[in-house]
Amino acid sequence: MRLLYSLLWWLALPLVLGRLWWRGRREPGYRQHLGERLGFYGPKPGPDRQLKRTIMVHAVSVGETRAAEPLVEALLREWPACRILLTHMTPTGRATGKALFGKHGDRVVQSFLPYDTGFMVGRFLRHFEPSICILMETEVWPNLVAVCDRYEVPVALVNARLSERSLRRGKQFGGLMMEAARGITLAAAQTEADAARIASLGAPEVAVTGSIKFDVVPPESALQAGAMLRSRFVERPVLLCASTREGEEALILDAWRALAADLANKPPGMLLLLVPRHPQRFDEVARMVEERGLSLARRSALPERVDADVLLGDSMGEMFAYYAACDCAFIGGSLMPLGGQNLIEACAVGKPVLVGEHTFNFLQATDEAVGAGAALRVPDAGALMSEAARLLGDGAARARMGEQALAFAGRHRGATARTVELLRQLIA
Template sequence: MRLFYSLMWWLALPLVLGRLWWRGRLEPGYRRHLGERLGSYCRRLDARPTIQVHAVSVGETRAAEPLVEALLRAYPDCRILLTHMTPTGRATGKALFGKHGDRVVQSYLPYDTGFMTGRFLRHFAPRVCILMETEVWPNLIRSCAARGVPVALVNARLSERSLRRGRKFGSLMTDAVRAIALVAAQTDADAGRIASLGAPHVAVTGSIKFDVVPPQAALDTGAMLRARFDERLVLLCASTREGEEALILDAWQARQRQHAPGALLLLVPRHPQRFDEVARMVESRGLSLARRSSLPQQVDADVLLGDSMGEMFAYYAACDLAFIGGSLLPLGGQNLIEACALGKPVLVGEHTFNFLQATDEAVASGAALRVADAQALVRESACLLADASARAHMGAQALAFAGQHRGATARTVELLRRVIV
């Protein structure tokens, strides 16, 4: 099965590279550092021990921030090799960790063939390979085992849907999971599902995302945005996915007269290549539009488009109420922890299987409210925007919910001491 998997990678490689080039039309970052994706490296590093942390994209990179900072403190003689698969993840890593200079270096992880992963490991020679959340790469894990490099899966989560998909790969997936030295799972349910695939050492440490601290610069940016909104109340729709913005805009427009007077809709699509598409959606409905990239001194438009990267904390800081995207349609939802950490009332759709336990607990605690569809989202937001005491209560519950789950980073670092030698 593994040989078949490797053959499929080689056969698909021309298509994969072609897709990178095609995506590079809108995101030039996809056309950079192509050699790294094939296991080819020019940069030579000094002899310091290296700890690899793999964070595939933006969400995983931001979640890795407390862990990377803790590892830098715990192992002052080591460097962190931060690997990614997307240019947005890489840009986020540079923004978060550029202050550390050469103690944090970045690279793309190569495609998962034995040849390419072998070249990667020979070049960087990491002491340990730490994978964030759900990144199980069979050939990378096999190559690490062949070189005596322990693999840890941390902040690990696995939904029932992903478990069923993983089992379809049979021995390819179970052999990879069995070769992981340790797993630090977010929840008991995640731990049970991962253990059912054969992981030998699984512990529950909680979600590192609860330990992410809002940067002061983001809070300052949020205050600047808020000042430009004047006295307007703001519904933030964060990390929206394809298909959701049209539903939200139609529902918003249909109930526009019933909102709190002058309410502002702040839309932040998850993927930057869709910024212009969403702007056209807004304008095609006759709604006035302002953009973060060309922010006026006073925002009096119907809709503000958050067309910037790395400012989600600022958007949360600036809003009165936050809807978490990816949950109106069956896409699994996004992380609501950042909104809760800033004490914001949260709305989510029905489809939150990617963050099920955290979302269910937030709803049960009164920090979040589920809505069935876009019409319910707009209806509930109108009620909350008109009721300051209800928003304050939900916000207080959100802060309490976020606070009681902190500490996963320290537990994870203590667990990693078993494999970082």
């Protein structure tokens, strides 16, 4: 199965590179560092007497990179003679890593992970010589795991999650994914359900550590940036729709227009702060706003006073600032069957949270937040706007949900420390 998988990778490579080049039209980062994606690098780094080992952490994109922040910081503290090799698959993930960890200088090195062929992965491992390969959340690549085993590099899957849908998909590939699961030395799962599903694929050692995302602390600089944004809104009540995905913005904007016509229920001056998950869609979403006759302002050209109907959050790395600037937050990816996004950051800033019905990628955290009174589920965009209008018009209800959100986030901290303790057996 793995030979067939590798052959398919080689056959698909021209299409993969073509798609990469095509995406680079709107996001130039996809056309940079192409050699790294194929396993080709510059001169091999010379030995450093102070940095005696390299710990690889693979965080595929923005969400995983931000989630990895507490773990990377803990690894740097616990092993002061280590270098972190932080790998990604998207340029936005790489940019986020640079923003978060650039302060550490040569102790954090970044690279794209090569495509999953034995040849490319082998070149990658020989070049960087990591002493351990740490994969974040769901990023299990069969050839990467197999080649790590060949080079005696232990593989740890941390902050691991596996939905029922992903488990069914994995079992469709039978031996391929089960071989990869058996090659994982250690899996640190977010929940008992995740652990059971990962173990059912054949992973030999699975523990439950909780979600590292609860250990992400809002930076003071982000809270200050949020306060600056808030000052531009004057006294307007603000609904943030965060990390929205394709198809959701149209639903949200149509519901927003319907609410605007309902003067009896719309809070005066209500502002919609809309932040698409993928930066290549910023201009597309801006056109959608204008096509509906709504006035638009953009974060990248922020006026002194935001009087527009919609403020487009067309910036990277400011999600904590957006949460700090809003009165309540809807978490995207959940109005449509896309699995939802992480609501923990909004809770950590103490904001009431709204989510749709489709949260299977973060099911337990979302269900627990709803049960704790920190979040509310809504069936559709119309209900989203109705609940948002209700909350924005009821300061006591908002304050109560915000307090429950902070308490919910605080109760679940500690996963980073538990994960580091598990990793000690693999980091000599």
